[in-house]
Amino acid sequence: MAATIGRLALAAVALNQDEYRGILGALGRAPNELELGMLGALWSEHCSYKTSKSLLRQLPTEGPYVLQGPGENAGAVDIGDGLAVVFKIESHNHPSAIEPYQGAATGVGGILRDVFAMGARPIAILNALRFGPLEGGRNRHLFQGVVAGIGGYGNCFGCPTVGGEVYFDSGYDDNPIVNAMCVGLVAHQRLRHAKADRTGDVVLLVGADTGRDGIHGATFASVEMDERSASRRPAVQVGNPFLEKLLCEACLQLNELDGVTAIQDLGAAGLTSAASELAHRGGRGIDIDVDRVSRRELGMSAYEVMLSESQERMLVVVRPEAETAARQIFDHFELHADRVGNITSTGRIRIRDAGAVAADLPLKTLVDGVPLRSPAAAFGDKPPSPVLPSIEEPEAVLLDLIARPNLRSRRPIYRTYDHQVQDNTVIGPGFDAALLRVPGTHKALALTTDGNPWYVALDPYEGTKAAVAEAARNITCTGARPIAVTNCLNFGNPERPWVFGQLQESVRGLADACRAFDLPVVSGNVSLYNETSERNIPPTPVIGMVGLLDDLSARCPAGFQEDGDLVFLLGETHEELAGSEYLRMLGARVEGRPPMVSLEMERRLQAGLLDSIGRGVLRCAHDVAEGGLLIALAESALFGGRGLRCPSIVGHVSREAFYFGESQGRVIVSVAPRRVPELQKLMAHHHVPLYAIGVVGGEDFQVGSDIRVPLDTLRAAWETPF
Amino acid sequence: MRTGIVVFPGTWSDRDCAHAVGEILGEPVRYVDHRERDLHDLDLVILPGGFSYGDYLRCGALARFTPVMEAVSDFANRGGLVLGICNGFQILQEARLLPGALLRNSSCEFRCEWVHLRVEQSDSAFTLDSRPGQVLRIPISHGEGNFFADAHTLESLERDGRVVFRYCAPDGRVTAAANPNGSLRNIAGISNPRGNVVGMMPHPERACEVLLGGDDGLAVFRSAVHALARVPV
Numbered sequence: 001m002a003a004t005i006g007r008l009a010l011a012a013v014a015l016n017q018d019e020y021r022g023i024l025g026a027l028g029r030a031p032n033e034l035e036l037g038m039l040g041a042l043w044s045e046h047c048s049y050k051t052s053k054s055l056l057r058q059l060p061t062e063g064p065y066v067l068q069g070p071g072e073n074a075g076a077v078d079i080g081d082g083l084a085v086v087f088k089i090e091s092h093n094h095p096s097a098i099e100p101y102q103g104a105a106t107g108v109g110g111i112l113r114d115v116f117a118m119g120a121r122p123i124a125i126l127n128a129l130r131f132g133p134l135e136g137g138r139n140r141h142l143f144q145g146v147v148a149g150i151g152g153y154g155n156c157f158g159c160p161t162v163g164g165e166v167y168f169d170s171g172y173d174d175n176p177i178v179n180a181m182c183v184g185l186v187a188h189q190r191l192r193h194a195k196a197d198r199t200g201d202v203v204l205l206v207g208a209d210t211g212r213d214g215i216h217g218a219t220f221a222s223v224e225m226d227e228r229s230a231s232r233r234p235a236v237q238v239g240n241p242f243l244e245k246l247l248c249e250a251c252l253q254l255n256e257l258d259g260v261t262a263i264q265d266l267g268a269a270g271l272t273s274a275a276s277e278l279a280h281r282g283g284r285g286i287d288i289d290v291d292r293v294s295r296r297e298l299g300m301s302a303y304e305v306m307l308s309e310s311q312e313r314m315l316v317v318v319r320p321e322a323e324t325a326a327r328q329i330f331d332h333f334e335l336h337a338d339r340v341g342n343i344t345s346t347g348r349i350r351i352r353d354a355g356a357v358a359a360d361l362p363l364k365t366l367v368d369g370v371p372l373r374s375p376a377a378a379f380g381d382k383p384p385s386p387v388l389p390s391i392e393e394p395e396a397v398l399l400d401l402i403a404r405p406n407l408r409s410r411r412p413i414y415r416t417y418d419h420q421v422q423d424n425t426v427i428g429p430g431f432d433a434a435l436l437r438v439p440g441t442h443k444a445l446a447l448t449t450d451g452n453p454w455y456v457a458l459d460p461y462e463g464t465k466a467a468v469a470e471a472a473r474n475i476t477c478t479g480a481r482p483i484a485v486t487n488c489l490n491f492g493n494p495e496r497p498w499v500f501g502q503l504q505e506s507v508r509g510l511a512d513a514c515r516a517f518d519l520p521v522v523s524g525n526v527s528l529y530n531e532t533s534e535r536n537i538p539p540t541p542v543i544g545m546v547g548l549l550d551d552l553s554a555r556c557p558a559g560f561q562e563d564g565d566l567v568f569l570l571g572e573t574h575e576e577l578a579g580s581e582y583l584r585m586l587g588a589r590v591e592g593r594p595p596m597v598s599l600e601m602e603r604r605l606q607a608g609l610l611d612s613i614g615r616g617v618l619r620c621a622h623d624v625a626e627g628g629l630l631i632a633l634a635e636s637a638l639f640g641g642r643g644l645r646c647p648s649i650v651g652h653v654s655r656e657a658f659y660f661g662e663s664q665g666r667v668i669v670s671v672a673p674r675r676v677p678e679l680q681k682l683m684a685h686h687h688v689p690l691y692a693i694g695v696v697g698g699e700d701f702q703v704g705s706d707i708r709v710p711l712d713t714l715r716a717a718w719e720t721p722f
Numbered sequence: 723m724r725t726g727i728v729v730f731p732g733t734w735s736d737r738d739c740a741h742a743v744g745e746i747l748g749e750p751v752r753y754v755d756h757r758e759r760d761l762h763d764l765d766l767v768i769l770p771g772g773f774s775y776g777d778y779l780r781c782g783a784l785a786r787f788t789p790v791m792e793a794v795s796d797f798a799n800r801g802g803l804v805l806g807i808c809n810g811f812q813i814l815q816e817a818r819l820l821p822g823a824l825l826r827n828s829s830c831e832f833r834c835e836w837v838h839l840r841v842e843q844s845d846s847a848f849t850l851d852s853r854p855g856q857v858l859r860i861p862i863s864h865g866e867g868n869f870f871a872d873a874h875t876l877e878s879l880e881r882d883g884r885v886v887f888r889y890c891a892p893d894g895r896v897t898a899a900a901n902p903n904g905s906l907r908n909i910a911g912i913s914n915p916r917g918n919v920v921g922m923m924p925h926p927e928r929a930c931e932v933l934l935g936g937d938d939g940l941a942v943f944r945s946a947v948h949a950l951a952r953v954p955v
Contacts, residue, residue, distance in 0.1 A: 151832050155865070156773045158734025242732045242776030333731065418834045418863045420928050421771075423738045437933070552933070 005030075013040020019371060026365040034303050034351065034359045041269035041307055042276060043370040045528050051373045051494045052526045055504055058511040063520040065483065071281075073114040073194055073265055074182075075522025077484045079548050081441050082188050086120035089128075089181035089449070089488045089544040091527035095236040096178040100145025104178050105153040105239040106311050111182040112157060113265035116248045117314065119192035119255040120184030123422060124436055125154045127164035127180050128449040128488070128542040132173035134405065134722060139168075142176045143722070149239075150180070151416045156241035157248070160425055161417035162434035163447055168405045171453070171538040175530055179488045181544040183447055185438065190255050194264040196317045197282030201261050201343040203275070204326065206335055207247045207313040210271070211296035213237045214309030243312040246333040251314060253329045259322025261343075266313040272306045274315045275341070276349050280363040285346030290353045292340045302353040317343060377504050378497035391656055394706040397582070398630055401660065403717040406581055407627045409638075412722055431558040431639065432474040432623050433547065444555065446480035446547035452626065454579040455594035457538045460502045464509030464541050465597045466664050470625060471545040472517055476606045477621040477667060479556040479613040480547030485514055487524040487543055492536025494528050502539040503528075510541060516599035517606075519545075556613045558622040559639025560670050563697035565619050567636075567644065568690050569629065570683065571605050571666035575653045581626050582660035597664045605665050608686030617675050617682065624666035630659045630703065632668050633693065634714055637701050643711050646694030648704030659703075670696055723747075723947045726754040726764040728794070728810075730785050735771035735807060735927060742927040743768070743943055756788045765950050766803040767794055769810025771863065771925060781824065781866050782813035791817050803847045803946050804919040808864050811911070811921030820912055820921045821879070822871035824864075828904025832865040836935065837902050839910050839924060840890040843883045846917040847949035851941045857894045858887075858938040860924040862902055867923040869905035869912075879912055886920055887911035 005020055013036055015023075023031055023039055031039060045051055061069040067084050068076035074088035092107025108125060115122045127150055132139040154161045159182070186192075196203075214237035254260055262282070266274045271288065279286035290305045300308075316337070318326050323339070330337045344350075349366060351359040362369075391397050401407060414429035426444060427435035433448040450471040456463030472482045487510060492499040514521055530537040549555060560567075577583055578592030612618050620640065624632040637644045651658040671679050683690045694703075702708045725743050729736045736753060743766075744751035754761065761767060774785035785791065791813070798804045798819055806814040814820045827833060838859055841852040852858070871879065879885050887910040891900045901908045903923070911922030926939030 148831075155832055155834075155863075156732070156776065158732075158772060240776070242773060242778070245734070245773075246731055415835045416832045418832070420834060420861055420863060420925075420934070421734055421738065423741055423928060423931075423934060426933055 013037060014044055015040050019043060022369065022371050026362065026369055032359065034306065035361055037303050037307055038272045038359060038361065039366060041272055042366050046268050047273055048370040049526055050370045051375065051528060052489065052503065054372050054374060055507040058507060059521040060511065060515050061521055066520050066522055067191060069520065069522050070524060073117040075484065075486060076118060076191055077522060079438065079443065083438065084186050084188055084191050085183060085445060085546055086115050086118045086186055087181065087183040087486055087544065087546055088114050088523035089179055089486045089542065090525040091488050091490055092178045092180065093176065093490060093527050093530055096146055096176055097174065099236040100142045101149040101152065102236050102238050104146040104149030106237045107178055107180045108150055108153040109239045109241065109244050109311055110267050111180045112159060112244060112248065113314065115182045115184035116251050117194060117263045117265045118186065119190045120186035121252060122159045122182050122184045123424060124183040124434065124447055125159050125161045125180060126447055126449045126544065128177065128451060129164065129166040130172045130177035130453065130540060131168050132170055133168050136173055138174055146176060146178055147413055147416060153239055153241045155418045157245050158421050160419045160421050162419050162425055162436065163429050163449065165449055166410065166413065167453060169453060169538065175532045175537050177490050177537065177540050179542050181449055181486065183445065183546065192255060192263055194262050194278055195281040196262045196278040196284055196343045198261055198319065199284055199343055199345040200320065201317045202320050202323050202339055203286065203341040203343065204316040204318065204337045205293060205313060205340045206316055206330060206337045208240065208243055208310050209294045209296045210305055210308045211310045212300060212304055212308065215304060215307050237309050237311045239311050246335055247312055247314055250329050250333045250335055254316065254326060257322060257325055259319040260316065260326065261319065262317040264315045266315060268309065270306065270308045276363055276366050278315060278317060279343060279349065280367040285344035285348045285363065286341055287344055287350045287352065288341040290351060292338050294336060294338050302351060302358045306351060375494055375500045376497040377501040379501045380498060394659060395709055398634065398707060399709065399717045401582060401585055401627055402631060402634055402714065403720040404581060404585060405722065407631060408720050409718050426552065426555065427478060432477040435478050435549065435555055437552060442552050444480065444549040444552045446475045446478045446549060448474040449542055449544050450474060451540060451542040453538045453540045454590050456506060456541060457590060458579050458592065458594040460505035460539055461509040462594055462596055464506040465513040465599065466595065467541055467543045468510060468513035468517065469597045469602045469664055470623065471543040472606060473623045473667060475545055475547030476609050477556065477558060477623050478549065479554050480549035481610060482517060482519055482545055482547045484546050485519045485521045485543060487521060487541060489526045490530055490537065490540040490542065491528050493531040496536065499536055506539055506541050513599060516603065554614055556618055556621050558636060559620055560636050560642040560696040561619040561640055562672065563642060564673065565670040565696040566673055566676055567668060567670050567693040567696060568679065569666060569668055569693055570608065570688050570690060572601065572663065572689055573651045573653055573658055573661065573666065574663045575657045576661045576663045577657055580628065580660060580662045582628065595662050595664045602665045604686050605667065605688050608683055608688040609667060611686065612679055612682045617678050618669050618671055620670045622668050624668060626662060628660040628662050634701055636668060637711060638715055638718055642696050643698035643700045644694050644696060644702065645698055646703045649693060668693065723749040723765050723950055724763060725749055725751045725766045725768060726761060727751060727768045727770060728754045728756065728790055730756045730772065730774035732774050732776055733770055733772035735925065738927045739768050739770045742930040746930050747943055749947065754790060756790045759789050759793045761793045761797045764802065766805065766946050767797055769806040769813050771808030771810065774809055774813060781809060782816040785813045786816040795819060798919050801916065801918055803949065805848055806921040807925055807927065808923055811923055812866065814919065814921045819919050820914060821875045822869055824866050825868040825870050826866050827868050833902050834861065834863040835902065836861045837924060838890050838892050838900060839887040840894050840896060842885045842888055845883065846886050846913040846920050848920045848942045848945045849886055850945035850948050855894060857890060857892065858941060859936050860926055860929040860939050862924045864923055867903040867905065869909040871906065876906060882915060884913045884915065885909055886913050887922055
């Protein structure tokens with residue numbers, strides 16, 4: 001048995017010597033080249049979560065309505081009427097940094113497959129994007145390519161892109177964050193699990209032919225491979241949304257068929273990962289004959305076939321007697337299906353190539369055997385808050401602030417996405433949360449993605465709590481009740497102690513906040529090693545959240561609705577400016593203590609908000625987020641096309657903090673004058689502070705003697721193009 | 723109104739059209755596979771939006787060769803009502819049932835947004851319920867909707883009253899600012915000489931419920947019902 005192996009051979013599959021020794025121990029022999037490649041792929045950070053797994057165990061994943069938690073293609077939650085919502089968020093950061101259009105497009109493609117593999121029809125796509133400032137380097141190229149790729153894929157596939165968020169910060173120079181979330185609907189009895197638990201079942205590989213594209217990144221980066229064949233191998237896969245649509249319709253029809261055991265998407269680590277996970281979940285084994293895999297080019301090795309990440313492929317496991325019926329469905333959609341193997345009772349994956357066994361590995365070792373890593377963690381000091389400059393001209397500040405790339409209208413982006421197809425979009429992109437009708441019911445789903453990277457950079461624990469709280473607040477503002485969470489943790493290189501410290505604190509914040517709101521985390525993804533030239537991205541946890549509105553007619557808009565309505569601020573404002581867009585505009589360093597989240601206060605606020613929306617007391621509700629109170633008020637004015645008159649408003653904090661601070665747990669609402677007593681009573685009941693702001697109406701946005709700006713001027717600033 | 727909704731492999735507005743005509747208007751609807759050749763049971767054929775064959779080539783360039791398009795041509799020539807929406811409009815042009823071409827949007831971007839349409843003539847089967855000059859609010863969702871035709875074709879379209887819809891401001895004025903894609907003369911929809919075949923870029927099936935932002939699109943489908951009641955085909 002070879003006790004040692006060359007450093008380069010291990011680097012080629014991104015494993016270390018300890019891990020290699022683990023393999024020798026488990027196999028009792030040295031793995032051959034194909035086996036090592038398969039182990040490297042499944043033991044990679046991306047597939048195995050070896051660095052984050054022990055942290056992720058803190059997350060609450062169960063609840064009375066959870067039908068499927070983490071560990072499947074996507075999570076699923078019961079929404080009543082015999083229906084389940086299926087959803088997940090995933091990153092495609094690295095491919096998007098190399099080839100933004102295809103990187104983002106295939107990110108959308110991958111997450112769509114995760115959802116329809118569960119038997120659900122995709123009904124919505126969301127995203128979370130981060131780029132460096134558009135003036136710098138390749139950032140504009142990356143931004144335009146990513147936005148075009150998201151639209152290109154989703155628009156052609158026919159699933160609406162209904163929401164998302166985008167922020168710009170120099171921390172993301174040349175290292176963009178591209179997270180895509182997909183939401184689907186399925187009847188309970190049609191919810192499918194990717195679990196091959198019947199020996200003798202037939203394994204079909206359906207969809208695109210297998211090519212040399214996207215051979216696993218870790219393997220691809222090997223010196224030898226580069227010298228030999230880099231020119232033949234595009235580093236990023238190319239998407240075909242048209243083929244994906246055929247695959248989706250076929251899988252949804254297949255899902256109605258008796259005798260279909262499992263459907264599994266081919267994503268990272270391609271056939272290796274899909275085949276092993278399917279069989280391992282079912283407690284079975286699997287035989288794959290690579291000769292049976294249709295290929296795009298001649299001369300592909302078993303290694304290349306097993307590790308190809310060609311897009312738009314699915315593994316379908318059926319009873320032998322159901323194969324003909326399954327093939328009829330594929331034929332109808334003119335899809336190609338290869339019978340590539342069988343489910344066995346061996347607990348092993350066996351790969352045959354040209355009649356001989358080319359690999360033979362125990363699934364337990366391959367799927368679950370990776371030793372978990374627990375790198376050292378370091379925690380940064382929290383410097384004191386910066387000295388605050390005072391505002392001299394609030395009106396000029398407001399107009400400059402609302403024109404900033406992080407705050408201006410996102411319409412130039414989302415109008416390039418089809419956000420209406422399928423005829424369910426009640427509230428589209430651009431507001432607190434999207435609201436989609438659940439066809440055939442009076443219900444609606446509220447959907448959002450959130451994550452302010454600056455708060456997390458200042459304090460990963462508080463910042464991640466804030467991301468969960470804000471997502472829940474955004475959902476609540478529509479009148480919907482948050483029901484479950486998916487998350488994408490985008491961090492730098494975890495081998496650097498401060499990065500691992502960020503991850504550790506962030507997951508703790510995520511766990512605490514989700515517990516406080518009683519929200520199960522049903523799916524998610526971790527993207528580490530977002531490091532370019534030793535520069536790590538700001539820690540970027542992204543929260544995807546789904547809410548349920550039982551009665552669509554009780555929904556609440558974000559814009560002012562009627563002249564004469566009274567506007568109130570709910571929640572408490574503190575002297576908090578650190579991490580704010582206002583300070584960044586003034587060129588201040590991002591330092592100090594970010595806005596703190598009182599989970600108790602936040603719960604009361606959201607309960608009060610839901611109560612008052614449910615009773616029809618509110619005319620509008622809008623979250624106070626980046627940019628602070630005046631930006632939130634300006635947005636509600638612009639959404640509704642109505643001005644606002646405020647008398648001089650001051651809190652018990654500085655004018656700067658009151659106008660532009662980003663204290664959490666705050667919402668602005670408008671209410672008809674005759675219903676004000678009800679609102680006061682409800683807020684008193686929920687112990688939520690209420691602060692009178694002003695009156696809706698007029699052509700101007702007016703705040704005391706500080707600001708009086710025509711709505712058109714405000715709109716022109718807000719609509720500054722990218 | 724027995725309505726057939728043609729489904730190419732990459733069509734995605736089929737279910738939205740079925741929802742509008744079947745569930746909201748309550749008319750009988752069936753899907754028509756792209757391999758079908760028999761449309762005799764139908765009064766109205768809708769070619770819905772989508773990316774018929776991925777449209778990596780020219781939009782609709784492959785779809786025109788399908789068996790169903792032969793049948794649609796016969797159906798149209800017999801006077802059957804045909805409505806092409808978005809990709810369906812592109813296919814009708816490729817199939818030479820309507821003139822002109824739809825180029826890449828002048829912005830070079832896909833655009834999904836609500837626009838205003840001025841009804842230019844109420845003689846077509848799909849504008850019978852509207853009066854000339856009426857403004858409808860209906861969304862667009864396309865990357866290639868920039869209507870183009872040579873000067874001669876354009877003149878004959880105008881002369882024969884075959885321009886059905888034009889992009890306009892909310893007050894009905896036809897302005898450059900109201901043109902979302904660079905279409906010549908703000909043209910959003912046209913008809914064949916007989917008025918039984920109409921192609922339009924905007925999506926009326928997305929504008930059939932106030933809940934989703936407006937119901938002006940119902941006029942398009944209701945007109946077809948009335949056209950059938952008035953002139954038996």
